[in-house]
Amino acid sequence: MKKTLLAGVVLTAVCILPAMAQQQPKPADPRLKIYRETPAKINDLIHTKLDVRFDYKKAYMYGKEWVTLKPHFYPTDTLRLDAKGMDIKTIAVVKNGKNTPLKFTYDSLSIAIKLDKVYRNNENYTIYIDYTAKPNELKAKGSAAITDAKGLYFINPEGKEKDKPTQIWTQGETEASSAWFPTIDKPSQKTTEEISITVPAKYVTLSNGRLSAQKANADGTRTDTWKQELPHSPYLFMMAVGDFKIYKDKWKNKEVNYYLEPKYAPYAKEIFGFTPEAIQFYSTKLGVDYPWVKYSQIVVRDYVSGAMENTSATLHGEYVQSTPRELIDAYYSQGRSTIVHELFHQWFGDYVTAESWSNLTVNESFADFSETMWAEYKYGKDEGGAHIYDDLQNYLSNPDAKTKDLVRFHYKDKEEVFDVVTYQKGGCILYMLRNYLGEDAFYKGLGIYLKTNAFKNGEAHQLRLALEEASGRDLNWFFNQWYFGAGHPVLDISYKWDEATKTQTVYVNQTQDGDPFILPIAVDVYAGGKKERHKVWLRNKADTLTFAVASKPNLVNVDGDKILAAKKTDKKTLEEFAFQYANAPLYRDRLEAIEAAAPAQGDKNAQKIILAALKDKYYGLRIEAIQAVNMTNDEVRNAAQPVLQSIARSDENTLARAAAISVLGKLKASGQLNLFKEALKNQSYAVQGAALNAIGQIDPAEALKLAKGFEADNKGALTQALIGIYSTSGSDAEWPFVYGKYSELGPQAQFNALQKFADLVGRVQKPEYAQQGINEIKELGVRFKQYVGDYVKGMLNSIKTKREALKDDASAKVADDAIKAIDAK
Ligand SMILES: [Zn+2]
Numbered sequence: 001m002k003k004t005l006l007a008g009v010v011l012t013a014v015c016i017l018p019a020m021a022q023q024q025p026k027p028a029d030p031r032l033k034i035y036r037e038t039p040a041k042i043n044d045l046i047h048t049k050l051d052v053r054f055d056y057k058k059a060y061m062y063g064k065e066w067v068t069l070k071p072h073f074y075p076t077d078t079l080r081l082d083a084k085g086m087d088i089k090t091i092a093v094v095k096n097g098k099n100t101p102l103k104f105t106y107d108s109l110s111i112a113i114k115l116d117k118v119y120r121n122n123e124n125y126t127i128y129i130d131y132t133a134k135p136n137e138l139k140a141k142g143s144a145a146i147t148d149a150k151g152l153y154f155i156n157p158e159g160k161e162k163d164k165p166t167q168i169w170t171q172g173e174t175e176a177s178s179a180w181f182p183t184i185d186k187p188s189q190k191t192t193e194e195i196s197i198t199v200p201a202k203y204v205t206l207s208n209g210r211l212s213a214q215k216a217n218a219d220g221t222r223t224d225t226w227k228q229e230l231p232h233s234p235y236l237f238m239m240a241v242g243d244f245k246i247y248k249d250k251w252k253n254k255e256v257n258y259y260l261e262p263k264y265a266p267y268a269k270e271i272f273g274f275t276p277e278a279i280q281f282y283s284t285k286l287g288v289d290y291p292w293v294k295y296s297q298i299v300v301r302d303y304v305s306g307a308m309e310n311t312s313a314t315l316h317g318e319y320v321q322s323t324p325r326e327l328i329d330a331y332y333s334q335g336r337s338t339i340v341h342e343l344f345h346q347w348f349g350d351y352v353t354a355e356s357w358s359n360l361t362v363n364e365s366f367a368d369f370s371e372t373m374w375a376e377y378k379y380g381k382d383e384g385g386a387h388i389y390d391d392l393q394n395y396l397s398n399p400d401a402k403t404k405d406l407v408r409f410h411y412k413d414k415e416e417v418f419d420v421v422t423y424q425k426g427g428c429i430l431y432m433l434r435n436y437l438g439e440d441a442f443y444k445g446l447g448i449y450l451k452t453n454a455f456k457n458g459e460a461h462q463l464r465l466a467l468e469e470a471s472g473r474d475l476n477w478f479f480n481q482w483y484f485g486a487g488h489p490v491l492d493i494s495y496k497w498d499e500a501t502k503t504q505t506v507y508v509n510q511t512q513d514g515d516p517f518i519l520p521i522a523v524d525v526y527a528g529g530k531k532e533r534h535k536v537w538l539r540n541k542a543d544t545l546t547f548a549v550a551s552k553p554n555l556v557n558v559d560g561d562k563i564l565a566a567k568k569t570d571k572k573t574l575e576e577f578a579f580q581y582a583n584a585p586l587y588r589d590r591l592e593a594i595e596a597a598a599p600a601q602g603d604k605n606a607q608k609i610i611l612a613a614l615k616d617k618y619y620g621l622r623i624e625a626i627q628a629v630n631m632t633n634d635e636v637r638n639a640a641q642p643v644l645q646s647i648a649r650s651d652e653n654t655l656a657r658a659a660a661i662s663v664l665g666k667l668k669a670s671g672q673l674n675l676f677k678e679a680l681k682n683q684s685y686a687v688q689g690a691a692l693n694a695i696g697q698i699d700p701a702e703a704l705k706l707a708k709g710f711e712a713d714n715k716g717a718l719t720q721a722l723i724g725i726y727s728t729s730g731s732d733a734e735w736p737f738v739y740g741k742y743s744e745l746g747p748q749a750q751f752n753a754l755q756k757f758a759d760l761v762g763r764v765q766k767p768e769y770a771q772q773g774i775n776e777i778k779e780l781g782v783r784f785k786q787y788v789g790d791y792v793k794g795m796l797n798s799i800k801t802k803r804e805a806l807k808d809d810a811s812a813k814v815a816d817d818a819i820k821a822i823d824a825k
Contacts (some may be wrong), residue, residue: 001173002306002338002367003418031412038188038356041072043079045184045191045234046124052180053198053221054168054241059154061133065181066094067191071121079113079127082178082185084151085138090130099128111182133180151179155242155301165261167242169300169315171308172235174357174414183234187353188457190231198223199241206259207239208232208311210293228311230292231455233353238310240298251276251290259298264321271322272297274378278340281377282347282370287447291351291454297339307338309345309367316342319746326715329654329686331619332379332387337371344370352450355457357414361406361483362458364418365426372431382618385562385587388431391424395488396567401425402487407460421486428565429482435563436478436520437471445470460484477518482565489517491568497552504553506545508538516541517566524560526583527553533560554579562588572596574605581609590621598628601636610636614643619653626659631667641667648675654684658717661687665694673698680706689717692725700729711737719745720753727756735760735769743776750780751788758795762802770803770811778818782825793819 047068052061069079088106092099093116103114119125135150155167170180178185194212197205201222209228216222226239244259247268256276258268275295283289292312303317320338322330330336348366368391376384395401404421406429411417434442445467453462460483464475490512496505504525510516519538524531527549536545547556555576559566572580574596581593594613597606613625626644631637647660661679664672672694679691688710696703707725714722719741726734742750742757750757754777761773774796781792800815 001308001364001418002341029412032410034410036356036358036409036411036414038358039186041188042074042076043069043184044072045069045189047192048181048183048194048234048237050181050193050195051198052195052239054154056154056157056166059134059136059157061135061152061180063129063131063133063181065129065131066126067129067183068124068126070124071119073121075118075120077115077118079115080184081111081113081129081182082109082175083111083131083182084109084176084179085134086179086182087132087134088129088182089132090128092128094126094128102127129182131182135179138179149174149176149179151176153302153304164301165243167240167300169240169242169298169303170238171304171315172237172310173308174235177234177237181237185234187233187235187357188355190233190353190455190457192231193228193237194225195237195239196223196225197239197241202243203241204244204246204259205239205241206244206296206298206313208237208313232311232350236309236311236350236353238308238313238315240300240313240315242300244298247272249273249276251279251295254290254292255294255296257294257296259296260321261299264299264323267322267324267327270324270327271320272339274336275339275343277378278343278374281374282344285373285443285446286347286450287443288347288351288450290346292346295343295346297342307342309342309349311350312346314342314345323715325683325685328684329716331653331655332375332383337375337387340374341367341371344373347450352453352456352458355459357417358409358411359407359459360417360422361426361460362463364422365406365430368423368427369430372427380618382587382620386618386620388428389588389591391427392565395420395425395428395565405486406483425488425565432482432563432565433467433478435561437467437473441471442467481517487512487514489519489564489566491564491566492571493558493568494571495556499552502549502551504547504549504556506547506556506558508543508545508558510538510541519564519566521558521564522560523547524555524557524584525549525553526555526557526579527551531583555583557584557589560584562586574600574603574609578605578608581612587618587621590616590618591624594621594624594628598630601630601633607636607639611639611643614640614647619651619656622647622651622653622656623659626656626663629663631663645672645675648679654682654686657682658684658686658690661690661694665690665697668697670698685714685716685718688714689719689721692718692721696721696725696728700725704729714741720749723753724756727753727760730760731763732765732769735764735766739769739772739776742773747780747784751784754780754792754795758799762799765806767803767808767811770799770808771814774799774811774814774818778821781818781822785822785825789822789825793822796822 049066051064054061085108088111090101091104091113092101100116102116105112133152135152138150151172152170156164157166159166175185177183193208195207198221199205201216201220205224207226209226211224212227213225214222243262245262245265247258247265249256258272260268279290279295294312296312297314297316299316299318299321301318307314307316345363345367349363354360354363372384372388375387398420401420406421406426408417448469449458449463449466452466460479464479468475489510492509492511494507516539521536521538523534523536523545525547528551534547557580577593577596581590590613593609597609600606601610610625610629613621616622616625629636629640644660644664648657648664651657661676676691676694679687682688692703692707695706703725707722710718710722723738723741726738738760742753745753758777761770764770777792777795781789796815796819800812803812803815
């Protein structure tokens with residue numbers, strides 16, 4: 001699974017909000033004392049056969065289930081099935097085609113069934129269940145254990161919402177499949193599956209495995225039967241129903257299909273077209289061919305997370321649906337990395353599944369790491385380096401994360417294991433491990449892990465054993481430190497050259513609390529026009545490394561492969577960083593130099609770095625340099641301006657162009673107006689948005705006039721620019737457009753545009769408009785109170801003051817009520 005929404009909001013909030021008071025240490029939650037063991041297996045699922053139909057009006061699903069099981073080891077005459085908030089009509093054992101009713105008790109969470117006899121583990125038995133799933137009434141059942149996870153979602157079921165299609169889809173992870181069929185809802189169970197779905201004939205269905213039959217019924221419905229003939233875990237069951245257009249692609253002789261709303265169907269190939277190439281890439285790397293009968297991807301409305309890797313049928317949220325113009329600015333953005341993330345789960349997650357949520361790392365750390373694998377392969381080493389570095393920053397910027405073990409035997413709620421430790425830090429750990437073992441041994445080990453545990457479960461120990469088998473090296477120390485421990489090294493690196501003895505000394509101190517980390521790394525010594533590599537092991541809180549070198553080195557590059565999941569302070573001179581920028585090959589090498597140079601642009605070496613980086617071969621670093629360039633320094637500006645103009649006009653990357661235009665716009669030089677107007681003709685929304693903002697800096701009235709021309713077709717950065725310009729210079733005439741667009745934005749984008757939007761809310765004449773805006777802002781504050789509540793209240797307060805000044809007491813009161821509503825949440 002990939003979660004996107006909230007994490008982004010949190011990050012921005014942390015960056016933008018004024019420093020919040022340090023949180024008081026809270027007493028430890030008693031739930032953290034519970035050891036989260038892998039649940040005992042009493043019965044094993046073998047086969048799950050379902051027959052389902054829907055009541056769209058009531059949002060009910062009528063289900064019949066035939067579930068085949070056997071005792072795992074010990075004989076038993078009882079069976080417990082998870083079943084959340086259902087009406088259970090009949091439970092029977094099926095023998096020779098005859099149903100014999102069984103006694104059971106049901107508490108709205110699980111069914112305890114008394115079997116007709118004691119079964120041994122060589123005896124299969126089949127239970128028949130007639131039931132109704134009522135996902136929208138789950139909460140009404142009033143059990144603390146039932147959360148928002150409905151499992152089965154009816155979207156616009158009666159077609160009452162305009163411009164929204166009618167859809168049904170499911171979301172199983174973590175344990176929500178048991179809200180739509182009774183099962184043993186644990187990842188350690190595996191079962192084959194057969195599902196017959198009866199739907200209005202106009203709709204398309206998708207489920208796991210192959211479509212084995214379609215039958216038209218006399219009542220205008222159709223029954224589709226899907227068969228998943230290889231076992232998988234209950235949380236990976238899925239179905240989706242709705243009006244989708246299917247684009248058929250293929251990998252080898254397997255179908256690779258893309259299900260999209262008809263409106264986006266023409267762009268299926270642009271959005272998903274690289275999927276077969278990615279399937280081939282991962283199959284080759286892992287030495288295990290894509291294991292399932294087909295691979296489909298579907299995009300649905302109102303999805304509750306980012307995307308979900310249901311076996312052979314990945315489900316994506318709407319974010320992935322883009323027009324070709326939006327895709328111009330996409331590069332290796334969120335949407336594309338999510339496509340490969342979910343695909344990689346088909347091996348790590350679906351083929352071999354985490355044994356319990358405590359062991360989620362063997363699913364999610366791999367899916368995270370696969371994003372970097374694809375970035376390296378498809379876009380080059382720099383893109384991969386940038387992707388994994390972003391992961392590291394994401395982890396490091398989250399202060400709580402350093403206290404959490406990767407393999408998490410203690411948690412309050414299983415949902416919290418889906419965090420930056422399991423995903424981003426776990427990805428960084430695999431990046432280190434690949435470097436330590438070498439590509440070939442690492443991927444051979446992954447292949448062994450997959451083949452040994454195919455259609456079964458894995459935990460970190462199985463992974464270790466497989467990697468040890470492949471490489472011949474003991475890895476206990478690595479796993480104890482990174483998988484069964486928490487935190488990261490905090491390194492302080494300093495240098496001393498002794499001319500008399502021709503000795504270079506490097507001091508590496510580990511300043512984190514607790515034990516030192518064992519870190520095998522490369523140290524590259526650049527001297528006399530050559531680079532010499534030394535492999536060293538850091539093992540102590542204070543390590544001293546010495547190297548005999550013929551002449552004073554130009555650079556000593558500690559962690560030459562830039563793989564460490566560490567925080568570091570590296571005391572190099574700017575001259576050394578300039579040498580590093582020009583000579584060390586990696587993304588992180590060059591980024592470190594840019595970051596060191598950014599605050600010191602009075603220095604010649606810093607200038608050299610920034611000016612060179614404006615022409616870096618990797619667009620991500622060009623953008624870093626563009627954003628770092630200090631235009632208030634005359635020397636820097638004189639040298640940078642022509643380069644920025646050339647980037648703004650013709651860089652091959654639209655995001656770099658947009659960044660350059662933004663920097664030039666801030667100079668407010670009317671001489672550049674033509675450049676910006678020319679940029680408005682570009683097809684990229686990012687370039688257009690930056691250009692419109694730049695024009696707004698020089699001539700707000702002109703920008704307001706030009707903005708009108710983009711009302712019909714705008715997305716992303718251009719929409720944000722329109723909201724910004726109308727909010728700054730517009731009036732009541734622009735309100736309906738601004739309000740309409742703002743309310744369509746996602747939470748992160750709303751948060752980014754909030755200040756400008758709030759300006760206009762404070763200024764519009766009509767109280768009705770002001771109140772619309774206040775209520776929109778209130779919703780954001782209530783929903784994300786935990787992260788942005790205080791900030792939003794500040795905005796509402798300033799709106800209140802402005803409305804009072806306009807003698808609009810009614811709106812001032814609405815603002816006041818909004819603040820109270822956030823407080824009360
Ligand atoms: Zn995932």
